[in-house]
Amino acid sequence: MLYNVKITTIINPLDWLAPHSCRGCGRTGDVLCDCCKKNISLSIFKKCPNCGVEKSSNFCQRCADFPICFVLGKREGLLAILIHDFKYNSVRAIGPKLAELLASRLPDLPKNTVIVPLPTATHHIRERGFDHTFFIAKQIAKLKGVKVQKIFIRTANTVQVGADKSTRLAQAEHAFMIKPGTKISQTITYILFDDVWTTGASMKSALKKLREAGASNIIIALLATSSLD
Ligand SMILES: [Zn+2]
Ligand SMILES: [Zn+2]
Structure with missing residues (x-):
């Protein structure tokens, strides 16, 4: 069988040594x-990511x-396995699948749209060997024919794991800043992308900074949400 593989990043050799099997049904051949x-693409997420209230889609009133x-779904079942294997086991072949699923959920975008990945802590990039959020953001941008740009930098590499909610919110509030010299335009559509909405603290911080800098067309895109019930 021929695989149409475009090598655009450095591939982890382990991805190729182990035969791929579907994370959902175990069938050999592909990670999904x-x-x-x-x-996954048929399951429509029906809750407000911020408060959990039932909603046809999107945030509630x-x-x-x-x-x-735009969210793929709750971090559970197959989606949780895919995100985990991609992020923590560095199975990069899963990245394009997640990107494709999220891209198909996004509407047609203006040509001047910019996909903005939320910055990953540098020690996480070191541990995992790649920046998983940027990796997916790039693929979504390619699929949608728009740009990707790292607009934010971290001002503190704080670790969220283990911290209580109020501490995490306080940390995230000051976690990002817009790179000096970055031009933010009112006419550009910015898609803030992150993998998982947990408390939403990181996203809220990024959103505030982007609005303060003058952006008015902002969309949020997430792989999953996990904070609620
Ligand atoms: Zn399957
Ligand atoms: Zn809500």
């Missing part, structure tokens, strides 16, 4: 078979201060 992929948001 078409059938399991279809199941109470959380109307947030922009429009």
